[in-house]
């Protein structure tokens with residue numbers, strides 16, 4: 001054997017031995033550090049503070065009105081107006097991450113419960129037993145919010161308007177499962193459209 005060949009073989013052998021030693025001495029994986037997040041608000045409060053206002057801004061940005069005087073189109077005009085609606089789309093997209101964070105509760109315990117609605121504790125149990133489904137709804141909201149952002153970046157009011165309808169459907173789909181009274185599944189879809197007539 002050549003000197004250099006011997007050296008190669010030796011190095012390889014030592015290397016292999018080293019690997020085996022490493023594998024044997026590999027320390028057990030360190031326990032995951034706690035996530036550095038602080039979860040303050042409930043899902044209900046996030047809806048009120050971020051999801052609802054930003055969705056409203058997207059819905060209000062474009063309107064097609066037909067009156068006796070003819071058709072009018074309302075849409076963002078200036079770069080600043082497009083920028084404002086873009087901020088709302090970004091907020092909506094990011095809110096979908098916040099919604100699915102570990103440890104976030106569904107609603108404050110003192111949330112008023114409308115007739116027929118489930119109380120916060122029952123809704124919480126529902127959420128805890130079906131996290132994956134809830135996450136799926138949040139991801140659906142993310143997907144349509146990303147479409148809204150695309151439409152905004154393309155300065156396409158018609159597309160933004162159409163996506164607005166899709167956003168509404170995603171909101172309602174999640175509410176039907178995690179918020180509205182069980183019998184609502186076949187009933188009215190808006191939280192404000194209470195089927196019960198108001199009694200004085």
Ligand code: HEC
Pocket residue numbers: 043044045047048051052055099106107111120123134135137138141167168170171172174175178179
């Ligand atoms: C992933 C599920 C989910 C999605 C998607 C979702 N919501 Fe909600 N939302 C909830 C839950 C759960 C509650 C009720 C929590 C409770 O009161 O127990 C709620 C409550 C609300 C409330 C009541 C807040 C209050 O303080 O009265 C509003 C308004 C609302 N959502 C708007 C929206 C809008 C608008 C969208 C779509 C842009 C949307 N939500 C999408 C789960 C969702």
